[in-house]
Amino acid sequence: AQKITQTQPGMFVQEKEAVTLDCTYDTSDQSYGLFWYKQPSSGEMIFLIYQGSYDEQNATEGRYSLNFQKARKSANLVISASQLGDSAMYFCAMREGNQFYFGTGTSLTVIP
Amino acid sequence: EAQVTQNPRYLITVTGKKLTVTCSQNMNHEYMSWYRQDPGLGLRQIYYSMNVEVTDKGDVPEGYKVSRKEKRNFPLILESPSPNQTSLYFCASSLYYGGTSGSGNEQFFGPGTRLTVL
Numbered sequence: 001a002q003k004i005t006q007t008q009p010g011m012f013v014q015e016k017e018a019v020t021l022d023c024t025y026d027t028s029d030q031s032y033g034l035f036w037y038k039q040p041s042s043g044e045m046i047f048l049i050y051q052g053s054y055d056e057q058n059a060t061e062g063r064y065s066l067n068f069q070k071a072r073k074s075a076n077l078v079i080s081a082s083q084l085g086d087s088a089m090y091f092c093a094m095r096e097g098n099q100f101y102f103g104t105g106t107s108l109t110v111i112p
Numbered sequence: 113e114a115q116v117t118q119n120p121r122y123l124i125t126v127t128g129k130k131l132t133v134t135c136s137q138n139m140n141h142e143y144m145s146w147y148r149q150d151p152g153l154g155l156r157q158i159y160y161s162m163n164v165e166v167t168d169k170g171d172v173p174e175g176y177k178v179s180r181k182e183k184r185n186f187p188l189i190l191e192s193p194s195p196n197q198t199s200l201y202f203c204a205s206s207l208y209y210g211g212t213s214g215s216g217n218e219q220f221f222g223p224g225t226r227l228t229v230l
Contacts, residue, residue, distance in 0.1 A: 004154075006154075033217050035217075035218060035219075037221075043200075043223070043224050044221065044223060044224070045155075045202060045204070045221035047218040047219065047220070050217060050218055052217075091154060091155065093155075095217065098143075098160060098162060098168065099157055099160065099170055099171070100145065100147075100157050100160075100170075100219070101157070101171070102147075102154040102155040102156070102157075103154050104152060104153060104154040105154050
């Protein structure tokens with residue numbers, strides 16, 4: 001079974017609108033971490049946001065927030081007020097024990 | 113400047129010719145890891161290291177070797193490369209691993225090494 005599932009291969013959003021990128025995960029561990037990374041067309045991997053499994057509050061970092069629903073095992077990324085520079089691939093990842101698992105990514109295109 | 117460096121950035125080689133991709137970090141991070149990125153598959157962990165002389169297999173270790181003799185360096189070795197190892201490779205490091213605190217768990221990635229095996 002896939003540890004991380006991202007079901008949206010591609011998404012479009014209008015500039016200044018909010019967008020939600022979906023991520024579900026599979027683990028039986030009680031302690032784990034969830035991450036989102038951005039990969040622009042230039043190829044580098046940029047850390048965006050982290051949520052620990054014991055964190056009761058949803059993580060926020062500027063325009064990024066992580067909608068953590070533990071019972072549903074989902075960790076969706078919400079980007080508010082989209083900008084043209086947000087066009088990129090977005091990867092959801094999970095740390096389980098000492099290993100990391102990444103999803104297949106969602107390609108986000110912001111339309112002017 | 114805090115960074116993870118990889119060399120070479122691009123490499124074209126032939127089947128069976130041993131190669132090493134170097135990775136170095138200057139942040140005194142404990143945890144280091146190698147990933148390969150293939151279209152439609154995302155990133156997959158090859159090997160990781162929790163500290164000097166402590167390494168373990170990730171999801172796709174076949175055909176690869178690693179070593180961690182110094183804290184800052186974590187080279188990836190392909191002893192007999194094959195065409196199915198053509199990929200984009202990333203090295204990453206984090207201050208530590210495990211735990212539930214966010215700060216320090218996030219991985220910093222190198223710029224990537226694009227490897228083609230003919």
